[in-house]
Amino acid sequence: MPDDILVDIEDLQFNYDGRPVLQGINMKIPRGKVVAIMGGSGCGKTTLLRCIGGQLRPTGGRVRLEKHQVCEMSEAELYRLRRKMGMLFQFGALFTDMSVFDNVAFPLREHTDMSEEMIRDLVMMKLEAVGLRGARKLMPGELSGGMARRVALARAVALDPMLVMYDEPFTGLDPIALGVIGQLIRKLNDALGATSIMVTHDIHESLLIVDYIYFLNGGRVVAEGTPDEIRASKDPFVHQFVYAEVEGPVHFDYPAPSIRQELLAGVTRV
Amino acid sequence: MFSPASLIRKLGHATVERIWRLGFAARFFVAILRLSGTSFRRLPLTLREIYFSGVLSLLIILVSGLFVGLVLGLQGFETLQRYGSTEALGVLVALSLTRELGPVVAALLFASRAGSSVTAEIGLMKATEQLKAMDMMAVNPIARVVAPRFWGGVVAMPLLAAMFSAMGVLGGWLIGVVFIGVDDGAFWSQMQAGVDWRYDVWNGVIKSFVFGIAVSLIAVFEGYDSVPTAEGVSRAITRTVVTSALTILALDFVLTSFMFRGAS
Ligand SMILES: Nc1ncnc2c1ncn2[C@@H]1O[C@H](COP(=O)(O)OP(=O)(O)O)[C@@H](O)[C@H]1O
Ligand SMILES: [Mg+2]
Numbered sequence: 405m406p407d408d409i410l411v412d413i414e415d416l417q418f419n420y421d422g423r424p425v426l427q428g429i430n431m432k433i434p435r436g437k438v439v440a441i442m443g444g445s446g447c448g449k450t451t452l453l454r455c456i457g458g459q460l461r462p463t464g465g466r467v468r469l470e471k472h473q474v475c476e477m478s479e480a481e482l483y484r485l486r487r488k489m490g491m492l493f494q495f496g497a498l499f500t501d502m503s504v505f506d507n508v509a510f511p512l513r514e515h516t517d518m519s520e521e522m523i524r525d526l527v528m529m530k531l532e533a534v535g536l537r538g539a540r541k542l543m544p545g546e547l548s549g550g551m552a553r554r555v556a557l558a559r560a561v562a563l564d565p566m567l568v569m570y571d572e573p574f575t576g577l578d579p580i581a582l583g584v585i586g587q588l589i590r591k592l593n594d595a596l597g598a599t600s601i602m603v604t605h606d607i608h609e610s611l612l613i614v615d616y617i618y619f620l621n622g623g624r625v626v627a628e629g630t631p632d633e634i635r636a637s638k639d640p641f642v643h644q645f646v647y648a649e650v651e652g653p654v655h656f657d658y659p660a661p662s663i664r665q666e667l668l669a670g671v672t673r674v
Numbered sequence: 675m676f677s678p679a680s681l682i683r684k685l686g687h688a689t690v691e692r693i694w695r696l697g698f699a700a701r702f703f704v705a706i707l708r709l710s711g712t713s714f715r716r717l718p719l720t721l722r723e724i725y726f727s728g729v730l731s732l733l734i735i736l737v738s739g740l741f742v743g744l745v746l747g748l749q750g751f752e753t754l755q756r757y758g759s760t761e762a763l764g765v766l767v768a769l770s771l772t773r774e775l776g777p778v779v780a781a782l783l784f785a786s787r788a789g790s791s792v793t794a795e796i797g798l799m800k801a802t803e804q805l806k807a808m809d810m811m812a813v814n815p816i817a818r819v820v821a822p823r824f825w826g827g828v829v830a831m832p833l834l835a836a837m838f839s840a841m842g843v844l845g846g847w848l849i850g851v852v853f854i855g856v857d858d859g860a861f862w863s864q865m866q867a868g869v870d871w872r873y874d875v876w877n878g879v880i881k882s883f884v885f886g887i888a889v890s891l892i893a894v895f896e897g898y899d900s901v902p903t904a905e906g907v908s909r910a911i912t913r914t915v916v917t918s919a920l921t922i923l924a925l926d927f928v929l930t931s932f933m934f935r936g937a938s
Binding site: 457495497498 | 798799803806809812813814818
């Protein structure tokens with residue numbers, strides 16, 4: 405049933421200045437699910453999210469969202485589509501010149517004709533959902549990292565989006581705040597009837613809350629499965645990730661010629 | 675190392691880079707104009723920016739205007755005295771201010787005070803991904819953030835230049851009339867007779883309007899085009915101040931040569 409698939413990514417490719425970042429990604433994100441995309445830093449997770457949101461044009465392949473071909477849409481069409489999407493940026497990206505309340509109210513004020521009273525009620529509900537109703541008058545600079553992330557979460561779901569994307573929602577959080585955000589992501593997804601894509605490298609929190617996991621490496625999907633399948637997996641890549649091993653198929657270096665080559669090159673140049 | 679070929683290559687590269695960036699700035703300007711609807715439809719957005727860039731620069735403009743007027747009064751009196759025409763002090767002060775010093779000095783001060791802070795604000799919003807976040811929320815950052823700041827500067831600049839000139843005239847009057855004792859009536863009546871509304875004042879207003887467009891465009895462009903790091907933003911701020919100053923002085927020469935040809 406293709407209609408069960410909200411986001412369908414086919415052979416997606418992307419280059420930064422000729423350097424390939426995504427090299428043929430295939431994913432199907434079913435409606436109503438929370439899907440995690442995992443991979444080491446710099447493997448192209450943020451790039452993938454921005455391709456789904458239409459902020460970056462892929463060099464090849466296709467992204468289908470509902471019945472829309474994201475890569476072929478005009479700017480105006482993309483803006484219309486994005487009203488139905490929410491995105492949580494890696495560091496929250498709250499507007500620093502606005503209070504917590506105004507940040508959450510921002511999408512409502514920009515995209516709806518609601519009265520200030522209705523906006524107030526809605527913002528209060530969203531802030532209540534993330535447990536920060538009391539913080540509505542604070543400025544972003546006065547929030548802790550975890551609180552800022554929760555405010556950004558409330559802002560991302562202010563318009564009740566059908567698709568919410570989270571870019572590394574757990575980085576820089578203490579274990580308790582991390583658990584809180586994880587639970588919130590699941591709770592909000594189910595309460596809104598939304599679909600969530602969560603980019604992260606926190607395997608343990610993901611195994612607890614998501615329905616399906618994709619592993620990226622070298623710009624490709626190298627493993628995928630439900631949390632149970634992942635736990636039971638014998639795949640060396642998955643094993644390395646789950647048990648945080650240093651040695652394995654993942655290399656943590658930026659691509660470069662071998663150190664020996666570079667040293668010799670240096671000698672000949674001088 | 676320094677072969678002529680590599681020197682030429684570097685020079686060419688730098689030139690191409692500059693021209694490319696200039697082209698980008700021109701396209702950016704067109705984008706601002708195209709997306710200015712929001713700034714006018716939602717006037718509070720623009721009013722807020724007029725208020726910020728205006729109020730930010732108000733004190734420095736008023737104080738500097740006063741000092742420039744005081745100096746003009748002293749120097750002008752000193753020179754006019756040699757020709758025995760100290761009553762012309764009013765005309766001298768008023769003409770220097772409305773034609774040149776008002777628009778030019780106010781624009782230089784405006785660039786370093788308000789322009790730099792606009793660059794910093796937009797640059798930091800870029801560095802902290804606020805602009806990308808806004809774009810993902812289906813709100814165009816050029817329409818919502820850049821254009822109101824641009825128009826805020828364009829509107830604030832002539833107002834500030836006018837205030838600068840007014841304070842300058844007051845300063846010249848203080849020195850000439852109050853301290854040195856030039857005839858009060860002569861000071862004002864000569865000024866009234868010698869300053870032409872269209873030729874002097876209006877041309878000055880046009881100048882400050884053009885400077886306002888230039889400085890505001892440079893400020894928002896440098897912010898929007900900054901490298902999104904702390905260092906990149908600080909370099910962008912410096913570029914705003916330097917580029918604005920050069921642009922203001924060059925434009926002033928061009929405008930003056932078109933406007934004032936000793937017709938009257
Ligand atoms: N604006 C850019 N210009 C050039 N290269 C970039 C840019 N943004 C990211 N990259 C490169 O693309 C790769 C993937 O980046 P990203 O998607 O941010 O990774 P992740 O989110 O998985 O950490 C990285 O190697 C990074 O160096
Ligand atoms: Mg990232």
